[in-house]
Amino acid sequence: MSRFQRLLASSIGAKVGMAVTGILLSFFVIGHLMGNLLVYQGRQAVNDYAAFLKGLGPWLWVVRAGLLSVFVLHIVLAIQLKRRNRAARTVGYAKDHVNVATVASRYMVLTGMCVLAFVLLHLAHFTLGWIDPATHAVTEKVIQGGVEIERHDVYQMVVAGFRQPVYVVIYVVAMVLLGTHLFHGLQSLFQTLGVRHPGYTPTIVRVCRLVAVALSAGYISIPVGVLLGLTGAEGAS
Amino acid sequence: MQDMRLKLHIWRQAGPEAQGALRTYEVTANEHMSFLEMLDVLNQDLIEKGEEPVAFEHDCREGICGTCNMVIDGRPHGPQKGTTACQLHMRAFKDGDEIHVEPWRATAFPIIKDLVVDRAPFDRIIASGGFVSVNTGAAQDANEIPVPKADADDAFSYAACIGCGACVAACKNASAMLFTAAKFAHLEKLPQGRVESERRALAMVEQHDAEGFGACTNQYECEAVCPKEISVTSIAMLNKAYRSAVLKTRETV
Numbered sequence: 216m217s218r219f220q221r222l223l224a225s226s227i228g229a230k231v232g233m234a235v236t237g238i239l240l241s242f243f244v245i246g247h248l249m250g251n252l253l254v255y256q257g258r259q260a261v262n263d264y265a266a267f268l269k270g271l272g273p274w275l276w277v278v279r280a281g282l283l284s285v286f287v288l289h290i291v292l293a294i295q296l297k298r299r300n301r302a303a304r305t306v307g308y309a310k311d312h313v314n315v316a317t318v319a320s321r322y323m324v325l326t327g328m329c330v331l332a333f334v335l336l337h338l339a340h341f342t343l344g345w346i347d348p349a350t351h352a353v354t355e356k357v358i359q360g361g362v363e364i365e366r367h368d369v370y371q372m373v374v375a376g377f378r379q380p381v382y383v384v385i386y387v388v389a390m391v392l393l394g395t396h397l398f399h400g401l402q403s404l405f406q407t408l409g410v411r412h413p414g415y416t417p418t419i420v421r422v423c424r425l426v427a428v429a430l431s432a433g434y435i436s437i438p439v440g441v442l443l444g445l446t447g448a449e450g451a452s
Numbered sequence: 453m454q455d456m457r458l459k460l461h462i463w464r465q466a467g468p469e470a471q472g473a474l475r476t477y478e479v480t481a482n483e484h485m486s487f488l489e490m491l492d493v494l495n496q497d498l499i500e501k502g503e504e505p506v507a508f509e510h511d512c513r514e515g516i517c518g519t520c521n522m523v524i525d526g527r528p529h530g531p532q533k534g535t536t537a538c539q540l541h542m543r544a545f546k547d548g549d550e551i552h553v554e555p556w557r558a559t560a561f562p563i564i565k566d567l568v569v570d571r572a573p574f575d576r577i578i579a580s581g582g583f584v585s586v587n588t589g590a591a592q593d594a595n596e597i598p599v600p601k602a603d604a605d606d607a608f609s610y611a612a613c614i615g616c617g618a619c620v621a622a623c624k625n626a627s628a629m630l631f632t633a634a635k636f637a638h639l640e641k642l643p644q645g646r647v648e649s650e651r652r653a654l655a656m657v658e659q660h661d662a663e664g665f666g667a668c669t670n671q672y673e674c675e676a677v678c679p680k681e682i683s684v685t686s687i688a689m690l691n692k693a694y695r696s697a698v699l700k701t702r703e704t705v
């Protein structure tokens with residue numbers, strides 16, 4: 216057994232794995248929000264950014280593969296921990312009482328599974344265009360280096376997508392659940408990694424929870440903003 | 453002194469393999485009794501009626517032995533913070549209350565009878581690493597190894613753990629991390645203990661896991677119910693020590 220396997224097989228090590236993969240996923244969540252907020256700058260900003268990502272070519276696939284393995288590891292470890300925890304108490308209490316555990320901390324598996332379901336739906340919606348092919352299949356013509364090229368009009372896709380209230384509702388609910396997951400998860404990972412001190416832990420907890428709420432609010436603002444017509448000036452189309 | 457009439461729902465289970473159930477009893481107590489004395493009154497009634505008294509563990513009745521274990525209305529050791537069941541007074545309840553009394557619930561703590569569970573897994577966790585190896589012979593001078601006051605205080609606060617298992621009972625995952633970490637941190641804070649830190653972290657955590665306790669999800673229910681109010685800072689210490697022990701140990705893995 217390698218050290219790495221020994222670590223991940225233990226209760227503490229599996230949590231360390233959750234924490235490290237959780238950090239990486241959270242960086243993605245932050246980065247993805249930064250990109251998405253370009254919608255407030257309008258069509259060109261969004262479509263340039265999308266074209267830039269596509270232009271990364273093989274590197275895009277390296278990032279995607281990394282992200283996928285981190286995501287899978289996070290889920291595999293969650294299952295491993297959940298199975299251990301469930302086996303550790305098979306008979307519950309007739310009268311139960313919660314002292315200090317937050318709601319967010321008690322529904323990590325549920326909120327996590329909802330996030331997973333949302334990620335699959337989101338990929339099928341905006342990346343693969345399976346769910347709403349009509350809004351996905353939009354292009355725009357731009358002049359690049361003196362030649363006219365046709366490229367994916369991501370801005371148009373997002374705006375047309377979120378003019379339909381059903382998608383707004385789905386995305387808002389999903390982002391509330393992601394925020395809930397992170398409300399516990401972000402501050403929890405410091406404890407898991409052994410960072411705790413009576414002096415600065417209360418600040419860490421507060422900042423982490425604020426970040427979780429801010430991320431959630433940032434994502435929610437996009438579908439809601441589109442529906443209310445608050446996005447970039449060229450969004451009138 | 454006002455009498456209190458109480459309705460108790462107590463878990464009765466004749467033996468480890470027997471089917472258990474909550475049984476309802478009525479008892480008259482008063483506010484000066486401890487919770488255990490109230491159960492003594494009930495048991496006296498039961499004995500006089502020729503019924504089997506409720507089995508519960510107790511020894512010191514002064515909050516230091518850690519045996520008087522029971523979950524009272526969903527809270528290990530009952531509603532009062534930093535208090536064992538034996539030190540809990542009936543003034544925490546009022547006339548007419550209905551009270552649920554259940555044993556610790558954890559796969560690793562099988563029920564022996566009624567409210568009594570087998571906490572031998574804790575002994576095995578201690579035996580795996582919760583000790584210091586010192587040579588016998590003449591005791592050395594007490595002040596030969598300097599210990600900073602703050603470290604001594606921390607070590608003492610962790611050493612206050614009485615091994616009752618309330619942390620396991622309160623945790624939704626039946627994790628024994630607070631117990632294991634308190635025992636670890638107590639020795640980790642002292643120079644005599646730090647020498648064997650790596651080996652201790654590995655052995656105690658892996659014994660904890662082998663006993664079938666759950667993993668910590670950082671909800672801190674354990675700290676909230678601990679009769680000795682042991683801090684979850686100990687768990688952060690153990691998390692870090694175990695992680696670096698696995699990655700650094702020169703033992704063959």
Ligand code: HEM
Pocket residue numbers: 230233234236237238240241244289290293296323324326327328330331396397399400401403404405407408668669670
């Ligand atoms: C964008 C996606 C996700 C992000 C950013 C994320 C982030 C995090 C973070 C930061 C933690 C804290 C680790 C710790 O306590 O040390 C965590 C824990 C956890 N996550 Fe996720 N997660 C995501 C998706 C998922 C999914 C899809 C599941 C699927 C079931 C899941 C299930 C869990 C569980 C069960 C825990 C552990 C809770 C605990 O033991 O306290 N997560 N996550």
Ligand code: FES
Pocket residue numbers: 509510511512513514515516517518519520536537538539
């Ligand atoms: S009987 Fe000893 S702690 Fe309660």
